[in-house]
Amino acid sequence: MSNYSYPKLFLFCIGGTGSRVLKALTFLMAAGVDIKASQIIPIIIDPDRANGDVTRTIEILNKYRDVRSKLEFDRNKFFNAEFQTLNSLDVATGEGKEVGSTTAEGFRFGIDGTKEGRFKDFIAFDKLQGANRALLSALFTEENLDAELKAGFKGNPHMGSVVLNRFSESEDFNFFASRFSQNDRVFIVSSIFGGTGAAGFPLLVKNIRSPRTSLRNPEWIKNARLGAITVKPYFGVKQVDDSKINSGTFISKTKAALEYYHSNITGNNSLNALYYLGDTLTLDYNYNEGEMGQKNMAHLIEFLGAMAVIDFMGLEDHSLVTEDSKAINPIYKEYGLNGDVKTVTVKNLGRQTRNRVFKPLTQYTYSYLYWSRNLSSFPSNQPWTKGFDDSFLTSQFFDDDLRQFNRRYEEWLNEMGLNERGLKLFRLDMGHGLLHQVIEGIKHRKKGLFAKERWSFSEFEGYLNSVDGKVRATALPALFMELFYMATEKIFDDRIPNSN
Template identity: 25%
Template structure:
């Protein structure tokens, strides 16, 4: 039975987990295609905006490098086709986010409180405080899942891009005889995620119940327990989510899920086929507070990578029983991340996939993109690698379309390295557990204090090129000098690169990615001569 995969990120935390998932797709750790849906009441949330930017760049590069005159066929880079609901028909346009109650300002307007009978109004006022009833829903549910649950239940999904391109596609998958695997990502402590996870799962079951193919629908989810805390809030922000409320709401939500999982009805018709809960102790202190909107743009944090890996495992074939344990060292290494190589079609480990991606992005930014800018092209067009990998395929970086693709690749490469730097340098202070996956000092300086957004990179000219061969911890690879040599010379024999069907700009990109890959010390599959 073929498997069709769907990922749904709910709320700001869900969007951040989806962001890490996208980078796993670029690293060839996912199935051949995944359809992604985003749900958020706060449509201008900064975390959501960054996720949309990342997804948009990925899909643009996928289309640019895997269609027309360009080909990356056979290359592991950008191998997964990620699709999403969009706001206009025809070619994919603006990424559409399902906002449950986009047209109303508050609960009073949603439930038309002025038209309620006295008895209903008394009940309504008993359930929701005056502040709850007038809270501006345009900036989300403010960490109050009971507000979110009421809004979700009162909302309609019919006719939205999310309904047409997620819900209907799930139904199409099942009707074709395929298995639809849907994975939901959200927080248990916020408003949108905690409220939306069970509601969306129920709607999926209800929508597919008439198809008579129960085994064809598999729903999994990862609910994020508190893993970060904000700094102090201003007095006027007291209606927004607070750290103390995070813990209290988590306790209540866990009791709800405990009762749900033990109920007789759940045993007969489970809401989730797989449900994970993921938290962090001690909480990562962000050191600042943002109520919502564009100001709420938090750095990528390690627990979100774990959640993305949980989704990846769910989409893979059934795994044999195995164990994961934390080593006694303070820092988190590749050994502490969930393994994917059992069910991953590429057979790559997380270290091989993500490590090769980071090395490619570093090499592209440090040693190739600066010389491919239109204003610099005439100075470097006689370089051997240029003649072999660009001129040979009649690719000119001065061409407007090619230049646009190269700039998009620069933006995405920066996103990957900023993501890696944020995972590695945070949390602050250094005494808390953090990831020890990359030699981050080679491309980013340690921040003195946490600020909204990702950790910033050095200027490309300041990248420490001598660290490249050891850029990935516990993963060996060629030095930049050796990569340059292989880019300049034609390889003899049947190398892995010769087996790829590369063309156009993909000829350059595919070769660079191939020579930047790492090998796993235990598997020793890397051939230095290839």
């Protein structure tokens, strides 16, 4: 089935957690994990303009698109999913206001008045007098009022809820509505224990379920198939003397937010599907208040968050029915690991997760290992290298796009492995002849005359040679990727036992 028969996915990623889940999803898509979406339109909502997590995610998304733009997808599934920016979409059909432009910058959603200035300027605090001023002084501390908006809400959802409430009036939201088609889906990723996500999520749900009538497709928007993931605490923050973010409050914030959601989101059937994720086993990150410093290590929870997006897109239309802004029979899901272990391997993932990701991730990781550890020049004696010469290795595609993307891919895998709870699917430090030890906890099939489990890049060359001649792509980058996709598919089918 062609991807174009699937609906578009508008993926709202709020705050740092939203961006990190999006990053995980990008890597899964690069590996060729199947998602039933014709296009994925990530919309990052985070006023913290210099947030390290956001900028890193956007860099990865841009590299993904650069790589993908040179590929073909007849037989290759690496980078198969299409990420689009909101402003690259054509207007959807429907009645209402014609909207032709957006202030959205790439994947980032613009919220009026947050590019600069302090919170007190945003609420015009200095112009208030009497009771109003006193009320706001009671609700917000001096520190809140003096906070620079471009640095985000630093764990203060009460500030976020004020600023992000401007969201529905923004031109960008209007633009989103004009690009939304009847069968498209919306998914919202946020954390419940921080500032931006906790504040933005309920506001966004409210604005989708009760859209302004001046929007282009209000009926489609309000009855959209809407899913969300709300991430409960899964990391801590090391406390310093003047910390503005205190991880000791994460649980109480979560409880308060869940109580609020119970009345305003789950309690009134606003969502068709809601995924809950969290972990009791956490690692304390170094303290920082956002901006460049907020570049958290990748985490299993974010990986599972990305899986929730994929799961949501796999749900049948008839199980996601909405009537008059209310979801009929909403779905609630949690994730259970196969074993309470400190470091999760592929064996601890649920069967459905494994079926979805194990093969593609293994294929991509083996390809990556070949490219990074074994491809310093094209060996002319190997038939698969026909058409390639070493100038390919310094080309824009390989050197600038793919290599840079993969540098982030390795970083992502390593960070997940080091985190707590860790996700260690692969060992990337294996030597040349030990490719059978790359997948954690999985014994490979014994192959060949001497029934050897051990295999190396030499055997990898053999697999590449065996698919040479079956590839159909014409352009070199596409041919290159198709070769590796088909060879690693054969490696997986040949060497990795199904029962594992």
